[in-house]
Amino acid sequence: MISKKKKPAFNVPNLGFFKSVKARWRKPRGTANKKRMKYQFMGALPKIGYRNAVSIRGMHPCGKREVLLGNMGDLEALKGSKDIVLRFASGIGARKRKLISEKAKAMGLRIVNSKGQGENRFGAKSPGGKTGAANAPAQKTVSSPQKPKGQAQGAAMKPAPAK
Numbered sequence: 001m002i003s004k005k006k007k008p009a010f011n012v013p014n015l016g017f018f019k020s021v022k023a024r025w026r027k028p029r030g031t032a033n034k035k036r037m038k039y040q041f042m043g044a045l046p047k048i049g050y051r052n053a054v055s056i057r058g059m060h061p062c063g064k065r066e067v068l069l070g071n072m073g074d075l076e077a078l079k080g081s082k083d084i085v086l087r088f089a090s091g092i093g094a095r096k097r098k099l100i101s102e103k104a105k106a107m108g109l110r111i112v113n114s115k116g117q118g119e120n121r122f123g124a125k126s127p128g129g130k131t132g133a134a135n136a137p138a139q140k141t142v143s144s145p146q147k148p149k150g151q152a153q154g155a156a157m158k159p160a161p162a163k
């Protein structure tokens with residue numbers, strides 16, 4: 001097992017205070033920005049010191065080099081490699097994933113993110129090959145009758161006066 005350095009989460013200021021502030025990193029550029037001025041209570045800034053050693057950068061925790069597969073050609077280029085693990089790119093569809101995983105298994109290579117193909121979130125095979133919420137039956141929502149706007153709860157509607 002490879003043990004990489006521990007590093008803090010590098011987030012923008014006010015992440016926990018505002019719903020609109022998402023968990024991401026942006027370099028602080030304001031003149032009075034406390035994070036830019038390195039106030040400790042604002043959290044850590046990314047620095048070169050958090051970088052891992054060259055020998056373990058890009059490695060999977062199992063100790064093998066990780067290779068991203070975009071298509072079948074990427075897999076064919078890896079013939080004869082044994083000290084690697086594979087990871088599917090997000091753009092590969094289910095049909096190609098199945099073909100690639102069969103070929104990788106024949107080559108004796110492990111795919112890291114192949115789990116869950118053709119299974120629902122509870123681990124059971126889902127009928128029709130669909131997964132997750134796409135396979136779940138639609139649920140009816142019950143809504144209460146709506147009140148006319150601008151009226152009190154018990155007030156009845158009165159007709160407009162005739163002119």
